[in-house]
Each structure stands twice: as structure tokens, then as C-alpha cells.
Amino acid sequence: MTDAPGKPRTTIVTLSRSAGVSTSTVSRALKGDPSISPSMRARIAALAAEAGYMPNIMARTLSSGRSGLIGLVLGAASNPFYAMLLEELVRQAAARQQRFMIIHAGAGPIEDSTAEALLHYRVDGCLITSADLSSRAADICARNGVPVVMINRIPRQHASAVSCDNAEGGGTLARFLRAGGHRRAGILHSGAGSSNGIERERGFTEAFTRGAARIVFRFDARSVYEGGYAAGEAIAEMPAGKRPDCLFAVSDIIGMGAMDALRAKGLRVPQDISVVGFDCIPDGARPHYAITTFRQPVAAMVRRGLDLLAARIGEPSLPDEAVLLRGEIVIRASARQAAGDAWDKAAG
Amino acid sequence: MTDAPGKPRTTIVTLSRSAGVSTSTVSRALKGDPSISPSMRARIAALAAEAGYMPNIMARTLSSGRSGLIGLVLGAASNPFYAMLLEELVRQAAARQQRFMIIHAGAGPIEDSTAEALLHYRVDGCLITSADLSSRAADICARNGVPVVMINRIPRQHASAVSCDNAEGGGTLARFLRAGGHRRAGILHSGAGSSNGIERERGFTEAFTRGAARIVFRFDARSVYEGGYAAGEAIAEMPAGKRPDCLFAVSDIIGMGAMDALRAKGLRVPQDISVVGFDCIPDGARPHYAITTFRQPVAAMVRRGLDLLAARIGEPSLPDEAVLLRGEIVIRASARQAAGDAWDKAAG
DNA sequence: ATCGGGAACGCAGACGTTTGCGTGAAATGA
DNA sequence: TCATTTCACGCAAACGTCTGCGTTCCCGAT
Incomplete structure (x- = not known):
């Protein structure tokens, strides 16, 4: 069955024999059943440790139904x-x-x-x-x-x-952008298949569109860098007056793609356009991106x-x-913000 | 043991009863044992399918010693x-x-x-x-x-x-760099704990250091982006004459960090310094990096x-x-190369 | 002296499969 | 026609652990 050479894995049966008790006692002792005397428990524990006993989870599962x-x-x-x-x-x-x-x-x-x-x-x-x-x-x-x-x-x-709380996160980001003076937002979403993305966009849109502020651009970036990049290229092609002044990417990876594309086309982030993401992935913290984002806990x-x-x-x-x-906003350099610490107060 | 309500999971025993044969026959039939007649095998297979039988791997493991x-x-x-x-x-x-x-x-x-x-x-x-x-x-x-x-x-x-073949990969990259006219290489390695990095560096060094070409810089980038970034900053600080004219990063992630740092400090890649990596990770293909690298199969x-x-x-x-x-070199824009297709010929 | 009641263990069956040996019956060969 | 294979399948013993019930022994309370 197993390797031929003489290593008969120590099992509960082995232990029970060398301890001179029944297998049930060993089993119970090993898992701290109170109906086993402390002395017996200690003795068996010592024996088990010495023999290098390893429980066979498969057997346990078969018997107890719990596999871990x-x-x-x-x-x-x-x-x-x-x-x-x-x-x-x-x-x-x-x-x-x-x-x-x-x-x-x-x-x-x-x-x-x-x-x-x-x-x-x-x-x-x-x-x-x-x-x-x-x-x-x-x-x-x-x-x-x-x-x-x-x-x-x-x-x-x-x-x-x-x-x-995706909606809340989107809302927080939206308020941050509004506080920074942005009024024309672009949204880089990830299609109808992503429940997260949908919620984030909903929260963002509700919080952003007040007064004159509105969503002027939407793009399906499919949750991948390349999608964000394509979005960035599309935006760069737009006449300056038509362009959004800020971008909300429903995930950092998308936002990063957009940033690279915008910069490759000569636009400056955040001077010409602000970008915020979501997730707070490690890559987004790199100096090259420094993307403002929302950290999931x-x-x-x-x-x-x-x-x-x-x-x-x-x-x-x-x-x-x-x-x-609840998550928290992580403010970095990819988006312009209001002078002073007005946002800090408003954020509470 | 399991959920109380009446779903007695169909097992081999269940099947054996409804088929009117022994459990061993069922077991053997299910795994295509040739000693079971085709007709019986078909009958049991049908029964199993109908009952939605799912083998219990735990029991199998216990008995056969093989868990999958x-x-x-x-x-x-x-x-x-x-x-x-x-x-x-x-x-x-x-x-x-x-x-x-x-x-x-x-x-x-x-x-x-x-x-x-x-x-x-x-x-x-x-x-x-x-x-x-x-x-x-x-x-x-x-x-x-x-x-x-x-x-x-x-x-x-x-x-x-x-x-x-890490050494071969390093060597290939070295020959490519030499063919591109580089003579002063910097190596961004990942410490003594990485067997891959060691081999790659060895292969690179052996192939690169011929004639006047030499390794003028080494830096432990610990296999992380930040390490590569730190290396890039250090290189940017060096007086122009002392600087390496090309960088071999033992992994793409390191090379990408270095590229970002060099550019942040105003150096141009590949005009001022060429960078090559290793691994061919998807991120390295992004236009922003376009890092020349060695693809692992x-x-x-x-x-x-x-x-x-x-x-x-x-x-x-x-x-x-x-x-x-054997892997293959993937030539992109992060490193200067010889005019014409001299390299293609030499690569064979 | 009797009884009730824990405490501390042992018995044995169960969990679902696999597999080494049988064992009848049919097929084959001489 | 009889001995010998081959076929197709059944028996039963594992595999290692858990657990529902006992059973024994010891104590304190009647």
C-alpha cells in the first residue's frame, strides 16, 4: 500500500498499544476531551510527540465528516x-x-x-x-x-x-474630487459583470452629480490594465474642451493603465486631468503612479x-x-486637491 | 454526522444494492477495470450517472493511500x-x-x-x-x-x-547588449538566496565580459520593484562618466522599478541607458515599459x-x-540595439 | 448496608473505497 | 469427454479515526 520499507506510520492504534489503552481513549485524549484524566492525557500526549504522530485527516474526515x-x-x-x-x-x-x-x-x-x-x-x-x-x-x-x-x-x-462598502467608497472619492474643484468626471468601469464595479460607480455618480457637476464620459475597461490604457488614449484624443477634468477608475489597475496612456499622449496627471482608483494595490503606490485610491480593509x-x-x-x-x-481614502499625487486641509474636515 | 434531513448520499454501497451486485464490482466497474464485462460496466455507469454519484475521495485515500x-x-x-x-x-x-x-x-x-x-x-x-x-x-x-x-x-x-535555462538566458541577453554596443553593464541581482538570480547573473557575466566590456555596478534589489527603484536612483546619482550604459535586472519587476527611477531622475531609457529584464511578465509588455526580456516557457x-x-x-x-x-529573448524598446538585423543572425 | 451518580475508559460499529483472494461457470484445448 | 484456462464477479479484510453506548470503580449520601 505505502512504501514497502519498514516504516509503519504511527497511528492511533500504535499509540494505544504502547500506552496500553484503547484507541478511543487515545483519540479523546489527543483532542482534550474532558472525560479523560489529566494524567492520562499528558502521558498520551508525550507518547504522541515522541513517536511523531500525525493524524490522518482523511480518516478523520471519513469518520466525522469534517475535512478542514x-x-x-x-x-x-x-x-x-x-x-x-x-x-x-x-x-x-x-x-x-x-x-x-x-x-x-x-x-x-x-x-x-x-x-x-x-x-x-x-x-x-x-x-x-x-x-x-x-x-x-x-x-x-x-x-x-x-x-x-x-x-x-x-x-x-x-x-x-x-x-x-463600495458605494460609500465611490462616494468618498467623488466628494474628494468635487472638493478639488472637478466638475466633469469620466468613469472607467468594468462592465455589467462586476458587482463591485457597479456599486462603486453608483456611489460615485450619486455623490458627484450635484449642481453643475456631471459624468461626461464612460468607458468599459474590463478590469484590466489594457482596458484602462485604451480609455486613456480615447480621452487624449478628445478636444481639450470636451475632455473630463477627472477620472474615476473602478479599480487601480484600470486607473494605472489610463495614467500611462494619458502621459504617453502628452497629458499631465494631475495637472491636466486627475485620476483616482480603487483597491489600493501595492503597485499603485509606486512613485510613478502615486494613485489616489480607496483602500479596502x-x-x-x-x-x-x-x-x-x-x-x-x-x-x-x-x-x-x-x-x-468601511474602507478609507488614500490620498496621493494623482489627483489635484483643494488648497489647505478642507478635505480632511469634510471627510469625517 | 451529516445534515439530518433525509439525503443519504449515494455511495458505492447504494449503487451496489440497486444494481444487485457487490460493492467491489461497482468499484471496479467505475474505474474501468477490464475484468468487468462491458455490459455490466455500462449498466453501473448509467446507474451512477442517474443517481449523481460522487466518489468520496477521503475514503479512497484511506484505502488506497492516494489522495490526488x-x-x-x-x-x-x-x-x-x-x-x-x-x-x-x-x-x-x-x-x-x-x-x-x-x-x-x-x-x-x-x-x-x-x-x-x-x-x-x-x-x-x-x-x-x-x-x-x-x-x-x-x-x-x-x-x-x-x-x-x-x-x-x-x-x-x-x-x-x-x-x-537561466544561465543561457543571461548569456543571450548579454550578447544582445554587446551587439547593441554596450560595454559597461550594471547588474540588479536579488541576493544570495535566489538560485535563479545567481544563475542568470553568472550566465550574463560570462558572456558579457569579453574584451573591454565589464560589469561596473552591482546592486541587491531583493526581487522587488522597490529594490529596483532604489537601484535606479543610485545609478542616476552617479557621475555620467561612471554610469553603466546598460542594466541587466535578474527579473522584470526589478528592471521596471529601475526604469521608473531613472526616468524620474531625468534619464532616458533606452537613449541614456538600456535596461533588460527576465521573466517576461505581462506588466513588462505595457507600452510604458516595453522591457526587453527573456521569456520563460x-x-x-x-x-x-x-x-x-x-x-x-x-x-x-x-x-x-x-x-x-530553453527560453527565448523578447526584444522590445527598453534597450538600444545594433542597426540592421545583425542580432537575428547572431542569435541562432 | 444500599443506592445514585459521576469519572474514566473500553467496545464495537460506522465512514466509503480498495484489493488480494477466492469461486463458480463458461469457454477452450486435446 | 475431461482437464485446464479464462471470465466475471463476490467475500471480506483492511485503511485510521470517531462516537454512541456501555461498564467498572470509587464516593458520598441516605
């Missing part, structure tokens, strides 16, 4: 935001003794056979982080009673979700997401829940 | 190269009916408890993609007979590896890596193997 495995659907890695999210997820999950099984990574659609793997492995729950609205994995989970939590996404039926989002999932794994009948976390 | 899970150690996601790698890995693994369990992601060290999870879950093998030389996970695997394959890394003891590397691993899972006694794949 969480299915993970990851968004397009071309957006550094998901890289951030991934690292934070893995870190926090490990601290909770949970591991991720990757179901999918990338922009493409999820094949059925892939999504079903999630059932084969009896994952305890499933985490979906993808702005993409359609998700086969979520359906399969829902049909089979596997709790689903979405991070960075608006909840769908049969799923809990935690995301940043990634660590907190991950923590709440994992909490939500853990709760539903423990008690599957819990109702779906959507939590919105 | 591969442990994955991922490098720092701040380098987009690993994002590329991840997507390709997940895609190809899924096609082979294999899944990844994430052991670690990011730059930080791997905790022991994390690495041991890999034993708890009885992973069939382990894939390590990280330029970082030290790796706790590899040791643990080696000690427990779990095959290890490293991608994008020089092999260590007890591990197979597949990587791009990622898809092929992943394929060979998975092959290597599969072979060793099947036959653990196979000796370690190191495979080097």
Missing part, C-alpha cells in the same frame, strides 16, 4: 488585488488550522468537472473571491449544502458575503469572511448574511 | 510571475484530475505546523515554486517519502526540478513539472531529475 478543507475560487491573478487577497487568506486560514484547496484560479469559466471536485473532497465550505458574477461553483455548493462565502463580491442567492474582510464560513460550517442552518466593511 | 492532492508552496505574489505560474498550474493540474492544497503563499517563512499539514492530508506530492533557497516544506517531504518537484528553482538535495515548465511529479508518485524510487528548458 476549504474550496477556493480565485479571481484573475492579473489583478494584483487578488494576489494580496490570496496571501492574506492563506495566512489567516493557516492560523485557524484550515487549508485551501484550489478549485479555480484565473479569469476563465469554471468547468463542471472542476467544480465538482469540491464535492469529492468533501470540503467544509467554499470561499469565492471573484468579481465575476456567474459562478458555477456557488450553485453546486448550494445544491449540496456546502456553505459559501464570497469575499469582494455582492452576495447572490444562497451565499453570504463580505465586501467593502483586506485583513478585516478576510477575517470576517472566515468567521462567517466557520459559523456556517458549525451550524449550516444559519441564514445568509452580508457584511459591508 | 498536491501540496503547493507559492512564492511571493507581489511578483506577477508567480501569478502567471499559479494560473497555469491550476489549469494543467485540473486537466489531470489533480488538485492543489495550498501550503504556503507569500514571501514569509513557512511555519512548521503549516508544512506538516502536508503530511496530515497525505498529499501525493509537493510542488514548490519559489526562488527562495530555504524551504522547510522540502525537508519535511523528503523525510517522509513525499516526492517533491520544484519549478523555477535550482534543485536541492532530494528534489527534482524544472527551470528555464511557463506552460512547458508546468507540464514537465507535473510529469516529473506524476512519475515519482507512481514510482517513488525514481532518481531525482533536473530539467532545463
Whole structure:
């Protein structure tokens, strides 16, 4: 079965024999069952440590139904935001003794056979982080009673979700731009498939369009740098009078593309046109971009997401829940702002 | 145990009963054992499909010792190269009916408890993609007979590896730069901990330093954008006569940082100084950078890596193997080149 | 002296698959 | 026609852990 040479992995049975007790006692002792005497518990713990005992999770899963495995659907890695999210997820999950099984990574659609793997492995729950609205994995989970939590996404039926308050973020950015004297905004969105983008744009538009201020330009940048770049080129082509005086990109990566295109065409950012983004990805902090943006509270989002999932794994009948976390504006050099600190006060 | 309400998951036992045969027959029929008659096989397959049967991998693992899970150690996601790698890995693994369990992601060290999870879950093998030389996970695997394959890394003891021919890549870049008339090179390396960087630098130096050409500058850019930026600033400070006339960054991300810094300080790339990188990450193709680089054959590397691993899972006694794949230079605008197509000929 | 009641463990079945050995029956060869 | 294969399938023992029920022993309270 395993490697022929004589290493009979130490198991609970091995331990029970060398301790002269039953396997059930060993099992219970190892997980701190109060019905085992402290002395016995200590003795078994010592034995286990000495023998280098490693529990066989597969066996545990088979017996108890709990695998400690969480299915993970990851968004397009071309957006550094998901890289951030991934690292934070893995870190926090490990601290909770949970591991991720990757179901999918990338922009493409999820094949059925892939999504079903999630059932084969009896994952305890499933985490979906993808702005993409359609998700086969979520359906399969829902049909089979596997709790689903979405991070960075608006909840769908049969799923809990935690995301940043996208509308509020868009609104904050809009107020900042207005305070900086901008009245003609362009919006670089990411199509109808992205729930985040839709919310951000809604919040922005509502807060921006007061008085004479209006949205004078919209462009579908598809959540990729190239899309933003194309938008920037289009804007640069416009006659100076028609051009927006500021740009709201629903994600930093788009905004960065736009900035590069504008500059390549000879326009100055922020002197000729201001640009703000969303997400606060590390790349946006580089001096070359220094993009003003809205930071999503990634660590907190991950923590709440994992909490939500853990709760539903423990008690599957819990109702779906959507939590919105507040982010914060990060002011950098890519957008002109009002003189003095008027904004600081207004921001409260 | 599972959800109380009446859904008794269809198992092999269920199927065996409704088919009126033994469980062993069902098991064998489902996996195409030739000792089962075609008619029986068809009948059982139909039954399984109809009942929506899903094998319980945990039970299979317990019995057969093979989990179909591969442990994955991922490098720092701040380098987009690993994002590329991840997507390709997940895609190809899924096609082979294999899944990844994430052991670690990011730059930080791997905790022991994390690495041991890999034993708890009885992973069939382990894939390590990280330029970082030290790796706790590899040791643990080696000690427990779990095959290890490293991608994008020089092999260590007890591990197979597949990587791009880094030295050859460095050499190619060096010859390209020489052909472009450069004689004073600066090298932006990533410290002694990166086996890739070391090889790339070695190959570059050997090919570049002929005749009057020499390496006039070295800088540890730690594989991050900021490191490259710092290097660029340092170079811009140098008196014009002392400055290198070209820069070899052992990874694109470093080179991009350097380019931004040089330009911010008023130097022109490539007019004042040429810059070449390594990896061919998508970001480097952006018009703003257009960095000349060396493309690693990622898809092929992943394929060979998975092959290597599969072979060793099947036959653990196979000796370690190191495979080097040839990459190709990608010429863009960040480096001056010789007039005409002299290079094309010389490259062969 | 009897009884009720924890405390501390042991028994044994279950979880769902896999697999080494059978074992009848049909097919083959002489 | 009989011995020998080959075919197709069944038996049952793992795999390692969990857990619902006992069972024993010891104590303090009647």
C-alpha cells in the first residue's frame, strides 16, 4: 500500500498499544476531551510527540465528516488585488488550522468537472473571491449544502458575503474630487459583470452629480490594465474642451493603465486631468503612479469572511448574511486637491 | 454526522444494492477495470450517472493511500510571475484530475505546523515554486517519502526540478547588449538566496565580459520593484562618466522599478541607458515599459513539472531529475540595439 | 448496608473505497 | 469427454479515526 520499507506510520492504534489503552481513549485524549484524566492525557500526549504522530485527516474526515478543507475560487491573478487577497487568506486560514484547496484560479469559466471536485473532497465550505458574477461553483455548493462565502463580491442567492462598502467608497472619492474643484468626471468601469464595479460607480455618480457637476464620459475597461490604457488614449484624443477634468477608475489597475496612456499622449496627471482608483494595490503606490485610491480593509474582510464560513460550517442552518466593511481614502499625487486641509474636515 | 434531513448520499454501497451486485464490482466497474464485462460496466455507469454519484475521495485515500492532492508552496505574489505560474498550474493540474492544497503563499517563512499539514492530508506530492533557497516544506517531504518537484528553482538535495535555462538566458541577453554596443553593464541581482538570480547573473557575466566590456555596478534589489527603484536612483546619482550604459535586472519587476527611477531622475531609457529584464511578465509588455526580456516557457515548465511529479508518485524510487528548458529573448524598446538585423543572425 | 451518580475508559460499529483472494461457470484445448 | 484456462464477479479484510453506548470503580449520601 505505502512504501514497502519498514516504516509503519504511527497511528492511533500504535499509540494505544504502547500506552496500553484503547484507541478511543487515545483519540479523546489527543483532542482534550474532558472525560479523560489529566494524567492520562499528558502521558498520551508525550507518547504522541515522541513517536511523531500525525493524524490522518482523511480518516478523520471519513469518520466525522469534517475535512478542514476549504474550496477556493480565485479571481484573475492579473489583478494584483487578488494576489494580496490570496496571501492574506492563506495566512489567516493557516492560523485557524484550515487549508485551501484550489478549485479555480484565473479569469476563465469554471468547468463542471472542476467544480465538482469540491464535492469529492468533501470540503467544509467554499470561499469565492471573484468579481465575476456567474459562478458555477456557488450553485453546486448550494445544491449540496456546502456553505459559501464570497469575499469582494455582492452576495447572490444562497451565499453570504463580505465586501467593502463600495458605494460609500465611490462616494468618498467623488466628494474628494468635487472638493478639488472637478466638475466633469469620466468613469472607467468594468462592465455589467462586476458587482463591485457597479456599486462603486453608483456611489460615485450619486455623490458627484450635484449642481453643475456631471459624468461626461464612460468607458468599459474590463478590469484590466489594457482596458484602462485604451480609455486613456480615447480621452487624449478628445478636444481639450470636451475632455473630463477627472477620472474615476473602478479599480487601480484600470486607473494605472489610463495614467500611462494619458502621459504617453502628452497629458499631465494631475495637472491636466486627475485620476483616482480603487483597491489600493501595492503597485499603485509606486512613485510613478502615486494613485489616489480607496483602500479596502483586506485583513478585516478576510477575517470576517472566515468567521462567517466557520459559523456556517458549525451550524449550516444559519441564514445568509452580508457584511459591508468601511474602507478609507488614500490620498496621493494623482489627483489635484483643494488648497489647505478642507478635505480632511469634510471627510469625517 | 451529516445534515439530518433525509439525503443519504449515494455511495458505492447504494449503487451496489440497486444494481444487485457487490460493492467491489461497482468499484471496479467505475474505474474501468477490464475484468468487468462491458455490459455490466455500462449498466453501473448509467446507474451512477442517474443517481449523481460522487466518489468520496477521503475514503479512497484511506484505502488506497492516494489522495490526488498536491501540496503547493507559492512564492511571493507581489511578483506577477508567480501569478502567471499559479494560473497555469491550476489549469494543467485540473486537466489531470489533480488538485492543489495550498501550503504556503507569500514571501514569509513557512511555519512548521503549516508544512506538516502536508503530511496530515497525505498529499501525493509537493510542488514548490519559489526562488527562495530555504524551504522547510522540502525537508519535511523528503523525510517522509513525499516526492517533491520544484519549478523555477535550482534543485536541492532530494528534489527534482524544472527551470528555464537561466544561465543561457543571461548569456543571450548579454550578447544582445554587446551587439547593441554596450560595454559597461550594471547588474540588479536579488541576493544570495535566489538560485535563479545567481544563475542568470553568472550566465550574463560570462558572456558579457569579453574584451573591454565589464560589469561596473552591482546592486541587491531583493526581487522587488522597490529594490529596483532604489537601484535606479543610485545609478542616476552617479557621475555620467561612471554610469553603466546598460542594466541587466535578474527579473522584470526589478528592471521596471529601475526604469521608473531613472526616468524620474531625468534619464532616458533606452537613449541614456538600456535596461533588460527576465521573466517576461505581462506588466513588462505595457507600452510604458516595453522591457526587453527573456521569456520563460511557463506552460512547458508546468507540464514537465507535473510529469516529473506524476512519475515519482507512481514510482517513488525514481532518481531525482533536473530539467532545463530553453527560453527565448523578447526584444522590445527598453534597450538600444545594433542597426540592421545583425542580432537575428547572431542569435541562432 | 444500599443506592445514585459521576469519572474514566473500553467496545464495537460506522465512514466509503480498495484489493488480494477466492469461486463458480463458461469457454477452450486435446 | 475431461482437464485446464479464462471470465466475471463476490467475500471480506483492511485503511485510521470517531462516537454512541456501555461498564467498572470509587464516593458520598441516605
